[in-house]
Amino acid sequence: MIDRKLLTAYFGRDQNTCWQCPTCSNGYLVIEDDTFRSRETAISQKGHKHYEWEPEWVSLVYSCVFKCTNNSCGEQVASSGHGFLDWDIEEDENGIPKQIYGEYFEPYYFHPPLKIIDIPESVPDNITNQLEKSFELFFSSPSASVNHARSALELLLTHLKVPKTTINNRNKRVKINLHNRIDRLAQQHSEFKEFLLAIKWIGNEGSHPEKNLTKNDVAELYEILEHVLSELFNNKSKAILxxxxxxxRAKGIK
Ligand SMILES: [Zn+2]
Incomplete structure:
Protein backbone atom coordinates (compact mmCIF):
# COMPACT_ATOMS: atom_id res chain seq x y z
CA MET A 1 0.00 0.00 0.00
CA ILE A 2 1.12 3.51 -0.81
CA ASP A 3 2.14 5.68 2.11
CA ARG A 4 1.73 9.22 0.76
CA LYS A 5 3.14 10.83 3.87
CA LEU A 6 6.34 8.85 3.47
CA LEU A 7 6.59 9.62 -0.26
CA THR A 8 6.50 13.37 0.33
CA ALA A 9 8.51 13.31 3.58
CA TYR A 10 11.59 15.28 4.60
CA PHE A 11 14.05 13.84 7.06
CA GLY A 12 16.21 15.29 9.80
CA ARG A 13 19.47 13.87 11.03
CA ASP A 14 17.51 12.23 13.86
CA GLN A 15 15.87 10.03 11.17
CA ASN A 16 12.25 10.80 11.84
CA THR A 17 11.45 9.16 8.49
CA CYS A 18 11.90 5.46 7.79
CA TRP A 19 11.61 4.23 4.21
CA GLN A 20 11.22 0.51 3.65
CA CYS A 21 14.13 -1.45 2.18
CA PRO A 22 13.50 -1.99 -1.58
CA THR A 23 15.36 -5.30 -1.60
CA CYS A 24 13.87 -7.32 1.30
CA SER A 25 10.77 -5.18 2.05
CA ASN A 26 11.20 -6.18 5.71
CA GLY A 27 13.86 -3.86 7.04
CA TYR A 28 13.98 -0.07 7.15
CA LEU A 29 16.58 2.29 5.75
CA VAL A 30 18.81 3.96 8.33
CA ILE A 31 21.61 6.42 7.52
CA GLU A 32 25.12 4.96 7.80
CA ASP A 33 26.52 7.65 10.02
CA ASP A 34 29.93 8.15 8.48
CA THR A 35 28.44 8.49 5.00
CA PHE A 36 26.18 11.51 5.52
CA ARG A 37 27.54 14.75 4.02
CA SER A 38 25.73 18.03 3.59
CA ARG A 39 27.00 21.37 2.26
CA GLU A 40 25.51 24.77 1.61
CA THR A 41 25.32 25.71 -2.08
CA ALA A 42 27.46 28.62 -3.38
CA ILE A 43 24.47 30.84 -4.16
CA SER A 44 23.04 30.20 -0.72
CA GLN A 45 26.39 31.15 0.90
CA LYS A 46 26.49 34.42 -1.02
CA GLY A 47 22.97 35.22 0.23
CA HIS A 48 24.20 35.63 3.82
CA LYS A 49 25.67 39.04 2.90
CA HIS A 50 22.26 40.39 1.93
CA TYR A 51 20.81 42.75 4.56
CA GLU A 52 17.45 40.98 4.48
CA TRP A 53 18.98 37.49 4.84
CA GLU A 54 16.90 34.95 6.76
CA PRO A 55 17.62 31.31 7.68
CA GLU A 56 14.81 30.24 5.33
CA TRP A 57 17.03 31.29 2.39
CA VAL A 58 19.56 28.55 3.12
CA SER A 59 19.83 25.85 0.47
CA LEU A 60 21.80 22.66 1.13
CA VAL A 61 22.78 19.55 -0.80
CA TYR A 62 23.31 16.11 0.75
CA SER A 63 24.45 12.62 -0.08
CA CYS A 64 24.51 9.48 2.05
CA VAL A 65 24.18 5.72 2.14
CA PHE A 66 21.21 4.13 3.90
CA LYS A 67 21.59 0.62 5.29
CA CYS A 68 18.76 -1.87 5.75
CA THR A 69 18.06 -2.70 9.43
CA ASN A 70 17.34 -6.34 8.52
CA ASN A 71 20.68 -8.04 9.27
CA SER A 72 20.10 -10.93 6.90
CA CYS A 73 19.62 -8.37 4.07
CA GLY A 74 21.98 -5.47 4.85
CA GLU A 75 21.19 -3.69 1.56
CA GLN A 76 22.95 -0.36 0.96
CA VAL A 77 20.98 2.37 -0.78
CA ALA A 78 22.65 5.51 -2.14
CA SER A 79 20.68 8.74 -1.83
CA SER A 80 21.10 12.42 -2.61
CA GLY A 81 18.94 15.51 -2.64
CA HIS A 82 18.56 18.98 -1.24
CA GLY A 83 18.10 20.47 2.20
CA PHE A 84 16.83 23.56 3.98
CA LEU A 85 16.45 25.05 7.45
CA ASP A 86 13.16 24.96 9.28
CA TRP A 87 12.36 26.08 12.79
CA ASP A 88 10.74 24.47 15.76
CA ILE A 89 9.99 25.73 19.28
CA GLU A 90 12.02 24.23 22.10
CA GLU A 91 12.17 25.18 25.78
CA ASP A 92 15.51 26.23 27.23
CA GLU A 93 16.73 25.17 30.72
CA ASN A 94 14.49 27.81 32.33
CA GLY A 95 11.41 26.59 30.49
CA ILE A 96 11.36 29.60 28.19
CA PRO A 97 10.32 28.71 24.63
CA LYS A 98 12.82 29.63 21.94
CA GLN A 99 13.02 29.21 18.19
CA ILE A 100 15.48 26.52 17.09
CA TYR A 101 16.52 26.01 13.46
CA GLY A 102 17.20 22.47 12.24
CA GLU A 103 18.40 21.03 8.93
CA TYR A 104 15.94 18.97 6.91
CA PHE A 105 16.53 17.02 3.73
CA GLU A 106 14.33 16.03 0.81
CA PRO A 107 15.54 13.07 -1.27
CA TYR A 108 15.77 13.46 -5.05
CA TYR A 109 17.32 10.09 -5.65
CA PHE A 110 17.59 6.55 -4.27
CA HIS A 111 19.52 3.72 -5.84
CA PRO A 112 18.41 0.95 -5.92
CA PRO A 113 15.05 2.71 -6.31
CA LEU A 114 12.44 2.38 -3.56
CA LYS A 115 9.50 0.06 -4.25
CA ILE A 116 6.63 2.49 -4.24
CA ILE A 117 3.86 0.00 -5.00
CA ASP A 118 3.56 -3.76 -4.66
CA ILE A 119 4.17 -5.39 -8.01
CA PRO A 120 2.85 -8.98 -8.06
CA GLU A 121 5.54 -11.51 -9.03
CA SER A 122 3.67 -12.67 -12.13
CA VAL A 123 3.76 -9.20 -13.73
CA PRO A 124 5.91 -9.50 -16.91
CA ASP A 125 9.48 -8.15 -16.59
CA ASN A 126 9.11 -5.42 -19.22
CA ILE A 127 6.23 -3.87 -17.25
CA THR A 128 8.11 -4.17 -13.95
CA ASN A 129 11.18 -2.52 -15.54
CA GLN A 130 9.17 0.51 -16.67
CA LEU A 131 7.63 0.82 -13.21
CA GLU A 132 11.05 0.69 -11.55
CA LYS A 133 12.29 3.44 -13.88
CA SER A 134 9.23 5.43 -12.89
CA PHE A 135 9.97 4.92 -9.17
CA GLU A 136 13.58 6.02 -9.71
CA LEU A 137 12.49 9.36 -11.21
CA PHE A 138 9.59 9.90 -8.83
CA PHE A 139 11.52 11.90 -6.20
CA SER A 140 13.43 14.18 -8.57
CA SER A 141 10.90 14.66 -11.37
CA PRO A 142 7.32 13.45 -10.78
CA SER A 143 6.30 14.51 -14.32
CA ALA A 144 9.07 12.42 -15.90
CA SER A 145 8.21 9.45 -13.69
CA VAL A 146 4.69 9.47 -15.14
CA ASN A 147 5.99 8.90 -18.69
CA HIS A 148 7.39 5.53 -17.62
CA ALA A 149 4.15 4.64 -15.84
CA ARG A 150 2.34 5.43 -19.10
CA SER A 151 4.72 3.13 -21.01
CA ALA A 152 3.99 0.43 -18.42
CA LEU A 153 0.30 0.89 -19.17
CA GLU A 154 0.89 0.47 -22.94
CA LEU A 155 2.85 -2.73 -22.23
CA LEU A 156 0.08 -3.95 -19.95
CA LEU A 157 -2.44 -3.50 -22.78
CA THR A 158 -0.15 -5.45 -25.11
CA HIS A 159 0.10 -8.19 -22.49
CA LEU A 160 -3.70 -8.27 -22.36
CA LYS A 161 -3.66 -8.83 -26.15
CA VAL A 162 -5.00 -5.41 -27.13
CA PRO A 163 -3.60 -4.69 -30.63
CA LYS A 164 -1.10 -1.83 -31.08
CA THR A 165 -1.94 -1.08 -34.70
CA THR A 166 -4.87 -1.28 -37.08
CA ILE A 167 -5.57 -0.86 -40.83
CA ASN A 168 -7.14 2.49 -41.65
CA ASN A 169 -9.65 3.18 -44.46
CA ARG A 170 -6.79 3.99 -46.88
CA ASN A 171 -5.48 0.48 -46.25
CA LYS A 172 -2.46 1.72 -44.26
CA ARG A 173 -1.27 0.25 -40.96
CA VAL A 174 -1.52 2.92 -38.24
CA LYS A 175 -0.90 3.07 -34.49
CA ILE A 176 -3.89 2.88 -32.17
CA ASN A 177 -3.68 5.59 -29.54
CA LEU A 178 -3.79 4.77 -25.84
CA HIS A 179 -7.35 5.97 -25.34
CA ASN A 180 -8.68 3.73 -28.12
CA ARG A 181 -6.65 0.79 -26.88
CA ILE A 182 -8.27 1.18 -23.46
CA ASP A 183 -11.68 1.32 -25.19
CA ARG A 184 -10.90 -1.96 -26.95
CA LEU A 185 -9.86 -3.59 -23.68
CA ALA A 186 -13.14 -2.54 -22.13
CA GLN A 187 -14.98 -4.93 -24.41
CA GLN A 188 -13.58 -7.82 -22.32
CA HIS A 189 -12.43 -6.21 -19.06
CA SER A 190 -14.97 -3.43 -18.58
CA GLU A 191 -14.18 -3.37 -14.85
CA PHE A 192 -10.77 -1.82 -15.56
CA LYS A 193 -11.82 0.86 -18.02
CA GLU A 194 -12.36 3.65 -15.47
CA PHE A 195 -9.07 2.89 -13.72
CA LEU A 196 -7.02 2.76 -16.89
CA LEU A 197 -8.52 5.95 -18.28
CA ALA A 198 -7.69 7.74 -15.03
CA ILE A 199 -4.08 6.56 -15.36
CA LYS A 200 -4.07 7.80 -18.95
CA TRP A 201 -5.32 11.29 -18.01
CA ILE A 202 -2.69 11.75 -15.32
CA GLY A 203 -0.12 10.31 -17.76
CA ASN A 204 -1.08 12.88 -20.41
CA GLU A 205 -0.48 15.70 -17.97
CA GLY A 206 3.02 14.38 -17.36
CA SER A 207 3.96 14.99 -20.99
CA HIS A 208 2.80 18.64 -21.05
CA PRO A 209 5.88 20.74 -20.22
CA GLU A 210 3.81 23.59 -18.77
CA LYS A 211 2.18 21.26 -16.23
CA ASN A 212 4.21 20.32 -13.23
CA LEU A 213 2.83 17.24 -11.57
CA THR A 214 3.42 16.97 -7.84
CA LYS A 215 4.42 13.83 -5.98
CA ASN A 216 0.86 13.67 -4.64
CA ASP A 217 -0.56 13.63 -8.20
CA VAL A 218 1.72 10.76 -9.17
CA ALA A 219 0.95 8.92 -5.92
CA GLU A 220 -2.69 8.96 -7.03
CA LEU A 221 -1.73 7.34 -10.34
CA TYR A 222 0.38 4.69 -8.55
CA GLU A 223 -2.50 3.88 -6.21
CA ILE A 224 -4.80 3.09 -9.14
CA LEU A 225 -2.09 1.17 -10.96
CA GLU A 226 -1.36 -0.92 -7.87
CA HIS A 227 -5.02 -1.85 -7.65
CA VAL A 228 -5.22 -2.84 -11.34
CA LEU A 229 -2.03 -4.95 -11.15
CA SER A 230 -3.25 -6.67 -8.02
CA GLU A 231 -6.61 -7.48 -9.63
CA LEU A 232 -5.00 -8.77 -12.80
CA PHE A 233 -1.97 -10.62 -11.47
CA ASN A 234 -2.57 -11.53 -7.85
CA ASN A 235 -3.67 -15.11 -7.62
CA LYS A 236 -5.27 -14.38 -4.28
CA SER A 237 -7.62 -11.71 -5.64
CA LYS A 238 -8.29 -13.87 -8.72
CA ALA A 239 -9.31 -16.74 -6.44
CA ILE A 240 -11.58 -14.45 -4.40
CA LEU A 241 -13.16 -13.10 -7.60
CA ARG A 249 -24.09 -17.80 -10.33
CA ALA A 250 -25.58 -20.03 -7.62
CA LYS A 251 -27.37 -17.00 -6.09
CA GLY A 252 -26.00 -18.06 -2.70
CA ILE A 253 -23.61 -20.55 -1.12
CA LYS A 254 -24.37 -24.15 -2.02
ZN1 LIG B 1 16.58 -5.10 3.32
Whole structure:
Protein backbone atom coordinates (compact mmCIF):
# COMPACT_ATOMS: atom_id res chain seq x y z
CA MET A 1 0.00 0.00 0.00
CA ILE A 2 1.12 3.51 -0.81
CA ASP A 3 2.14 5.68 2.11
CA ARG A 4 1.73 9.22 0.76
CA LYS A 5 3.14 10.83 3.87
CA LEU A 6 6.34 8.85 3.47
CA LEU A 7 6.59 9.62 -0.26
CA THR A 8 6.50 13.37 0.33
CA ALA A 9 8.51 13.31 3.58
CA TYR A 10 11.59 15.28 4.60
CA PHE A 11 14.05 13.84 7.06
CA GLY A 12 16.21 15.29 9.80
CA ARG A 13 19.47 13.87 11.03
CA ASP A 14 17.51 12.23 13.86
CA GLN A 15 15.87 10.03 11.17
CA ASN A 16 12.25 10.80 11.84
CA THR A 17 11.45 9.16 8.49
CA CYS A 18 11.90 5.46 7.79
CA TRP A 19 11.61 4.23 4.21
CA GLN A 20 11.22 0.51 3.65
CA CYS A 21 14.13 -1.45 2.18
CA PRO A 22 13.50 -1.99 -1.58
CA THR A 23 15.36 -5.30 -1.60
CA CYS A 24 13.87 -7.32 1.30
CA SER A 25 10.77 -5.18 2.05
CA ASN A 26 11.20 -6.18 5.71
CA GLY A 27 13.86 -3.86 7.04
CA TYR A 28 13.98 -0.07 7.15
CA LEU A 29 16.58 2.29 5.75
CA VAL A 30 18.81 3.96 8.33
CA ILE A 31 21.61 6.42 7.52
CA GLU A 32 25.12 4.96 7.80
CA ASP A 33 26.52 7.65 10.02
CA ASP A 34 29.93 8.15 8.48
CA THR A 35 28.44 8.49 5.00
CA PHE A 36 26.18 11.51 5.52
CA ARG A 37 27.54 14.75 4.02
CA SER A 38 25.73 18.03 3.59
CA ARG A 39 27.00 21.37 2.26
CA GLU A 40 25.51 24.77 1.61
CA THR A 41 25.32 25.71 -2.08
CA ALA A 42 27.46 28.62 -3.38
CA ILE A 43 24.47 30.84 -4.16
CA SER A 44 23.04 30.20 -0.72
CA GLN A 45 26.39 31.15 0.90
CA LYS A 46 26.49 34.42 -1.02
CA GLY A 47 22.97 35.22 0.23
CA HIS A 48 24.20 35.63 3.82
CA LYS A 49 25.67 39.04 2.90
CA HIS A 50 22.26 40.39 1.93
CA TYR A 51 20.81 42.75 4.56
CA GLU A 52 17.45 40.98 4.48
CA TRP A 53 18.98 37.49 4.84
CA GLU A 54 16.90 34.95 6.76
CA PRO A 55 17.62 31.31 7.68
CA GLU A 56 14.81 30.24 5.33
CA TRP A 57 17.03 31.29 2.39
CA VAL A 58 19.56 28.55 3.12
CA SER A 59 19.83 25.85 0.47
CA LEU A 60 21.80 22.66 1.13
CA VAL A 61 22.78 19.55 -0.80
CA TYR A 62 23.31 16.11 0.75
CA SER A 63 24.45 12.62 -0.08
CA CYS A 64 24.51 9.48 2.05
CA VAL A 65 24.18 5.72 2.14
CA PHE A 66 21.21 4.13 3.90
CA LYS A 67 21.59 0.62 5.29
CA CYS A 68 18.76 -1.87 5.75
CA THR A 69 18.06 -2.70 9.43
CA ASN A 70 17.34 -6.34 8.52
CA ASN A 71 20.68 -8.04 9.27
CA SER A 72 20.10 -10.93 6.90
CA CYS A 73 19.62 -8.37 4.07
CA GLY A 74 21.98 -5.47 4.85
CA GLU A 75 21.19 -3.69 1.56
CA GLN A 76 22.95 -0.36 0.96
CA VAL A 77 20.98 2.37 -0.78
CA ALA A 78 22.65 5.51 -2.14
CA SER A 79 20.68 8.74 -1.83
CA SER A 80 21.10 12.42 -2.61
CA GLY A 81 18.94 15.51 -2.64
CA HIS A 82 18.56 18.98 -1.24
CA GLY A 83 18.10 20.47 2.20
CA PHE A 84 16.83 23.56 3.98
CA LEU A 85 16.45 25.05 7.45
CA ASP A 86 13.16 24.96 9.28
CA TRP A 87 12.36 26.08 12.79
CA ASP A 88 10.74 24.47 15.76
CA ILE A 89 9.99 25.73 19.28
CA GLU A 90 12.02 24.23 22.10
CA GLU A 91 12.17 25.18 25.78
CA ASP A 92 15.51 26.23 27.23
CA GLU A 93 16.73 25.17 30.72
CA ASN A 94 14.49 27.81 32.33
CA GLY A 95 11.41 26.59 30.49
CA ILE A 96 11.36 29.60 28.19
CA PRO A 97 10.32 28.71 24.63
CA LYS A 98 12.82 29.63 21.94
CA GLN A 99 13.02 29.21 18.19
CA ILE A 100 15.48 26.52 17.09
CA TYR A 101 16.52 26.01 13.46
CA GLY A 102 17.20 22.47 12.24
CA GLU A 103 18.40 21.03 8.93
CA TYR A 104 15.94 18.97 6.91
CA PHE A 105 16.53 17.02 3.73
CA GLU A 106 14.33 16.03 0.81
CA PRO A 107 15.54 13.07 -1.27
CA TYR A 108 15.77 13.46 -5.05
CA TYR A 109 17.32 10.09 -5.65
CA PHE A 110 17.59 6.55 -4.27
CA HIS A 111 19.52 3.72 -5.84
CA PRO A 112 18.41 0.95 -5.92
CA PRO A 113 15.05 2.71 -6.31
CA LEU A 114 12.44 2.38 -3.56
CA LYS A 115 9.50 0.06 -4.25
CA ILE A 116 6.63 2.49 -4.24
CA ILE A 117 3.86 0.00 -5.00
CA ASP A 118 3.56 -3.76 -4.66
CA ILE A 119 4.17 -5.39 -8.01
CA PRO A 120 2.85 -8.98 -8.06
CA GLU A 121 5.54 -11.51 -9.03
CA SER A 122 3.67 -12.67 -12.13
CA VAL A 123 3.76 -9.20 -13.73
CA PRO A 124 5.91 -9.50 -16.91
CA ASP A 125 9.48 -8.15 -16.59
CA ASN A 126 9.11 -5.42 -19.22
CA ILE A 127 6.23 -3.87 -17.25
CA THR A 128 8.11 -4.17 -13.95
CA ASN A 129 11.18 -2.52 -15.54
CA GLN A 130 9.17 0.51 -16.67
CA LEU A 131 7.63 0.82 -13.21
CA GLU A 132 11.05 0.69 -11.55
CA LYS A 133 12.29 3.44 -13.88
CA SER A 134 9.23 5.43 -12.89
CA PHE A 135 9.97 4.92 -9.17
CA GLU A 136 13.58 6.02 -9.71
CA LEU A 137 12.49 9.36 -11.21
CA PHE A 138 9.59 9.90 -8.83
CA PHE A 139 11.52 11.90 -6.20
CA SER A 140 13.43 14.18 -8.57
CA SER A 141 10.90 14.66 -11.37
CA PRO A 142 7.32 13.45 -10.78
CA SER A 143 6.30 14.51 -14.32
CA ALA A 144 9.07 12.42 -15.90
CA SER A 145 8.21 9.45 -13.69
CA VAL A 146 4.69 9.47 -15.14
CA ASN A 147 5.99 8.90 -18.69
CA HIS A 148 7.39 5.53 -17.62
CA ALA A 149 4.15 4.64 -15.84
CA ARG A 150 2.34 5.43 -19.10
CA SER A 151 4.72 3.13 -21.01
CA ALA A 152 3.99 0.43 -18.42
CA LEU A 153 0.30 0.89 -19.17
CA GLU A 154 0.89 0.47 -22.94
CA LEU A 155 2.85 -2.73 -22.23
CA LEU A 156 0.08 -3.95 -19.95
CA LEU A 157 -2.44 -3.50 -22.78
CA THR A 158 -0.15 -5.45 -25.11
CA HIS A 159 0.10 -8.19 -22.49
CA LEU A 160 -3.70 -8.27 -22.36
CA LYS A 161 -3.66 -8.83 -26.15
CA VAL A 162 -5.00 -5.41 -27.13
CA PRO A 163 -3.60 -4.69 -30.63
CA LYS A 164 -1.10 -1.83 -31.08
CA THR A 165 -1.94 -1.08 -34.70
CA THR A 166 -4.87 -1.28 -37.08
CA ILE A 167 -5.57 -0.86 -40.83
CA ASN A 168 -7.14 2.49 -41.65
CA ASN A 169 -9.65 3.18 -44.46
CA ARG A 170 -6.79 3.99 -46.88
CA ASN A 171 -5.48 0.48 -46.25
CA LYS A 172 -2.46 1.72 -44.26
CA ARG A 173 -1.27 0.25 -40.96
CA VAL A 174 -1.52 2.92 -38.24
CA LYS A 175 -0.90 3.07 -34.49
CA ILE A 176 -3.89 2.88 -32.17
CA ASN A 177 -3.68 5.59 -29.54
CA LEU A 178 -3.79 4.77 -25.84
CA HIS A 179 -7.35 5.97 -25.34
CA ASN A 180 -8.68 3.73 -28.12
CA ARG A 181 -6.65 0.79 -26.88
CA ILE A 182 -8.27 1.18 -23.46
CA ASP A 183 -11.68 1.32 -25.19
CA ARG A 184 -10.90 -1.96 -26.95
CA LEU A 185 -9.86 -3.59 -23.68
CA ALA A 186 -13.14 -2.54 -22.13
CA GLN A 187 -14.98 -4.93 -24.41
CA GLN A 188 -13.58 -7.82 -22.32
CA HIS A 189 -12.43 -6.21 -19.06
CA SER A 190 -14.97 -3.43 -18.58
CA GLU A 191 -14.18 -3.37 -14.85
CA PHE A 192 -10.77 -1.82 -15.56
CA LYS A 193 -11.82 0.86 -18.02
CA GLU A 194 -12.36 3.65 -15.47
CA PHE A 195 -9.07 2.89 -13.72
CA LEU A 196 -7.02 2.76 -16.89
CA LEU A 197 -8.52 5.95 -18.28
CA ALA A 198 -7.69 7.74 -15.03
CA ILE A 199 -4.08 6.56 -15.36
CA LYS A 200 -4.07 7.80 -18.95
CA TRP A 201 -5.32 11.29 -18.01
CA ILE A 202 -2.69 11.75 -15.32
CA GLY A 203 -0.12 10.31 -17.76
CA ASN A 204 -1.08 12.88 -20.41
CA GLU A 205 -0.48 15.70 -17.97
CA GLY A 206 3.02 14.38 -17.36
CA SER A 207 3.96 14.99 -20.99
CA HIS A 208 2.80 18.64 -21.05
CA PRO A 209 5.88 20.74 -20.22
CA GLU A 210 3.81 23.59 -18.77
CA LYS A 211 2.18 21.26 -16.23
CA ASN A 212 4.21 20.32 -13.23
CA LEU A 213 2.83 17.24 -11.57
CA THR A 214 3.42 16.97 -7.84
CA LYS A 215 4.42 13.83 -5.98
CA ASN A 216 0.86 13.67 -4.64
CA ASP A 217 -0.56 13.63 -8.20
CA VAL A 218 1.72 10.76 -9.17
CA ALA A 219 0.95 8.92 -5.92
CA GLU A 220 -2.69 8.96 -7.03
CA LEU A 221 -1.73 7.34 -10.34
CA TYR A 222 0.38 4.69 -8.55
CA GLU A 223 -2.50 3.88 -6.21
CA ILE A 224 -4.80 3.09 -9.14
CA LEU A 225 -2.09 1.17 -10.96
CA GLU A 226 -1.36 -0.92 -7.87
CA HIS A 227 -5.02 -1.85 -7.65
CA VAL A 228 -5.22 -2.84 -11.34
CA LEU A 229 -2.03 -4.95 -11.15
CA SER A 230 -3.25 -6.67 -8.02
CA GLU A 231 -6.61 -7.48 -9.63
CA LEU A 232 -5.00 -8.77 -12.80
CA PHE A 233 -1.97 -10.62 -11.47
CA ASN A 234 -2.57 -11.53 -7.85
CA ASN A 235 -3.67 -15.11 -7.62
CA LYS A 236 -5.27 -14.38 -4.28
CA SER A 237 -7.62 -11.71 -5.64
CA LYS A 238 -8.29 -13.87 -8.72
CA ALA A 239 -9.31 -16.74 -6.44
CA ILE A 240 -11.58 -14.45 -4.40
CA LEU A 241 -13.16 -13.10 -7.60
CA UNK A 242 -13.74 -16.67 -8.84
CA UNK A 243 -15.44 -17.52 -5.52
CA UNK A 244 -17.62 -14.41 -5.74
CA UNK A 245 -18.63 -15.29 -9.31
CA UNK A 246 -19.51 -18.83 -8.20
CA UNK A 247 -21.67 -17.48 -5.38
CA UNK A 248 -23.37 -15.07 -7.78
CA ARG A 249 -24.09 -17.80 -10.33
CA ALA A 250 -25.58 -20.03 -7.62
CA LYS A 251 -27.37 -17.00 -6.09
CA GLY A 252 -26.00 -18.06 -2.70
CA ILE A 253 -23.61 -20.55 -1.12
CA LYS A 254 -24.37 -24.15 -2.02
ZN1 LIG B 1 16.58 -5.10 3.32
Missing amino acids: AKAKKIN
